[in-house]
Every structure is written in structure tokens, then in C-alpha cells.
Amino acid sequence: xxxxxxxxxxxxxxxxxxxxxxxxxxxxxxxxxxxxxxxxxxxxxxxxxxxxxxxxxxxxxxxxxxxxxxxxxxxxxxxxxxxxxxxxxxxxxxxxxxxxxxxxxxxxxxxxxxxxxxxxxxxxxxxxxxxxxxxxxxxxxxxxxxxxxxxxxxxxxxxxxxxxxxxxxxxxxxxxxxxxxxxxxxxxxxxxxxxxxxxxxxxxxxxxxxxxxxxxxxxxxxxxxxxxxxxxxxxxxxxxxxxxxxxxxxxxxxxxxxxxxxxxxxxxxxxxxxxxxxxxxxxxxxx
Numbered sequence: 373x374x375x376x377x378x379x380x381x382x383x384x385x386x387x388x389x390x391x392x393x394x395x396x397x398x399x400x401x402x403x404x405x406x407x408x409x410x411x412x413x414x415x416x417x418x419x420x421x422x423x424x425x426x427x428x429x430x431x432x433x434x435x436x437x438x439x440x441x442x443x444x445x446x447x448x449x450x451x452x453x454x455x456x457x458x459x460x461x462x463x464x465x466x467x468x469x470x471x472x473x474x475x476x477x478x479x480x481x482x483x484x485x486x487x488x489x490x491x492x493x494x495x496x497x498x499x500x501x502x503x504x505x506x507x508x509x510x511x512x513x514x515x516x517x518x519x520x521x522x523x524x525x526x527x528x529x530x531x532x533x534x535x536x537x538x539x540x541x542x543x544x545x546x547x548x549x550x551x552x553x554x555x556x557x558x559x560x561x562x563x564x565x566x567x568x569x570x571x572x573x574x575x576x577x578x579x580x581x582x583x584x585x586x587x588x589x590x591x592x593x594x595x596x597x598x599x600x601x602x603x604x605x606x607x608x609x610x611x612x613x614x615x616x617x618x619x620x621x622x623x624x625x626x627x628x629x630x631x632x633x634x635x636x637x638x639x640x641x642x643x644x645x646x647x648x649x650x651x652x653x654x655x656x657x658x659x
Contacts, residue, residue: 393497393509396447400494404454407486408438411479412457415464422460427452451498451506458483458504480504501542508544510637521644524651529568536561537647540640544633551636552629555619558643565647569654576617577610584609584650591656609646 412419416435423430429449434441445453462480488500491509499509509515518541525534540557543550563575570583585606593599616639619631631639 393495393511395497396450397494397496400490400496401442401450403490403494404450404487405439405442407483408442408457411482419457419460423453423456426456454487454500454506455504458487462503505542505545507541508549510544514637514641517641517644521647524648530565530651533561533565533568533647536564537644540643544636549633551631551633552619554636555616555631555639558640559613559616559620562643562647562650565650565654569650569657575613577614580606580610580613584653587657588649588653591653605649612642612646 417432420430420435421432423434424432427449429445430441430453442450442453458480461478461483465478465480484500484502484504487504491498491500497509498506499515500506521537522534524530525537536557540554540561543554543557559575566572566575566579566584569587570579572579572583585603588602588606589599593602619629
């Protein structure tokens with residue numbers, strides 16, 4: 373039986389066990405160097421000068437030898453460079469479009485596509501957002517859940533929810549990870565959604581175990597078993613909310629307490645699942 377997922381895939385990507393995604397790789401750096409040597413010739417000196425001003429770790433004379441320049445960067449500096457190259461060309465692309473609108477491919481879009489594809493193909497543990505900001509790619513399931521949730525949040529009704537949800541994941545940037553802010557933002561996304569659905573000022577245990585549970589049962593329960601599962605699900609949500617409040621409110625310690633990255637990933641993944649369920653309920657409720 374044919375597998376459409378394998379159509380056109382490189383053999384190594386389709387069949388070879390690629391192991392755990394890596395933080396860095398010589399192959400990935402080599403691909404960046406080759407791309408920059410082949411594409412960034414017209415404005416190479418201007419790009420290097422921009423990078424020197426913005427970072428201090430890339431010499432304005434790096435255009436003479438991209439291989440040597442990139443070889444000296446640590447991983448975080450390399451990931452910052454990826455974003456800054458996009459900013460440089462995005463500014464010029466926007467100016468060019470205003471002066472002469474056309475369908476000519478934008479250098480910033482091509483860079484974004486290339487970097488995103490290279491990260492995936494070289495099995496690095498990152499993804500890029502629409503502005504080429506680099507974020508942790510936790511695992512395939514986490515990423516699939518994030519994308520599925522964003523698709524459901526595309527409805528204008530959920531625009532504020534979507535923004536807070538995206539903010540939560542943006543806080544998992546390799547150069548400025550803030551797990552506490554990520555947890556607070558994803559909770560904000562859920563609270564905004566809850567306030568769209570029921571009359572409440574805050575998302576708390578009572579709201580989950582009473583108001584949201586009632587809405588869920590009214591929308592989805594068609595038999596006693598489903599009724600019981602939904603009841604238990606929203607009881608669990610209430611306990612989950614109580615736990616999250618420990619990170620949302622001030623703590624009586626000298627140093628701030630932030631959740632470990634492993635727990636943060638679990639919290640964001642759980643929140644994404646609840647958000648999708650709540651949207652389904654809301655859609656049933658609003659017709």
C-alpha cells in the first residue's frame with residue numbers, strides 16, 4: 373500500500389531514524405553559508421554592516437568570508453542572525469514594493485522558507501515564526517497541537533485568544549526563554565475564551581466546574597457516559613486552574629519561581645487541548 377507522506381521525500385528523511393532533534397549542526401551551518409554566498413551578493417556589505425551594528429558579533433567585513441564569520445558564532449548568536457537577516461531584507465522588500473509593486477519574490481520570504489525547511493530537514497529542534505523569529509520545536513505532537521489550535525482560533529471571534537496563545541509560545545525563544553510568562557499567557561488565552569462563553573470575570577475553579585461544565589454538557593452530552601466524562605473533565609480543569617494560579621500570583625520568595633521547561637511544555641499542551649474543546653463547545657452554543 374502506498375504512503376502519500378513518503379512521496380518526493382529524500383530517502384534519509386523517509387526511512388532513517390533521525391533521533392532526537394539537535395541544538396546545532398555543521399550541515400545546517402553549511403547550508404546557511406552556501407545560501408548566503410549564492411543569494412546575498414548585491415547588498416552583502418550593507419547586510420554585514422547592519423549585523424555588526426545590531427549584534428556586535430558579526431564584523432562588517434564578514435562579507436569577505438561568510439564561512440569564517442558564521443563558524444565563530446555560538447548557537448544563540450546563529451539563531452539571532454537568522455532573524456536579523458530576515459529583518460534586513462524585509463525592510464528592503466517593503467520599500468521596493470512601495471516604489472514598484474510587482475510579483476517578484478521577496479528575499480525575506482525566500483529566506484524564511486529556506487531556513488524553515490532547513491531546520492526541519494537537518495532535524496534541529498527549532499521552528500521559525502512568520503517574522504523568522506526562532507522558537508523551540510518541542511516535538512512533533514506539540515507542534516501539531518499548536519498548529520491545530522491556531523487553525524481553530526482563526527475565527528475573528530477568537531482574535532484576542534489567538535494573540536495570547538501565540539504570545540505563550542513566543543516566550544519559548546532560545547535566546548530569551550521565559551517559562552513563567554509562557555504559562556501566564558496561555559492561561560490568559562483560556563480566560564479570554566471562558567469570558568466569551570459564560571458570564572464570569574475570572575477563570576477559576578468554580579467557573580470550570582460549574583459554568584463551563586454546564587455549557588459543555590448542554591452542547592455535547594448525548595448519553596450518560598458522555599455526561600459523566602465531561603463532568604470529570606471539567607472537574608479536572610478546575611484542579612488544573614488552581615495549580616496554574618501558583619505561577620500566576622506573587623510568591624513569597626526572594627527569587628522568582630519559574631516552571632521548568634518540561635512542565636511548561638505540558639501546561640501549554642494541556643491548555644491547547646482544552647482550548648480546542650472549549651471552541652467546539654462555543655461553536656455548538658452559538659450555532
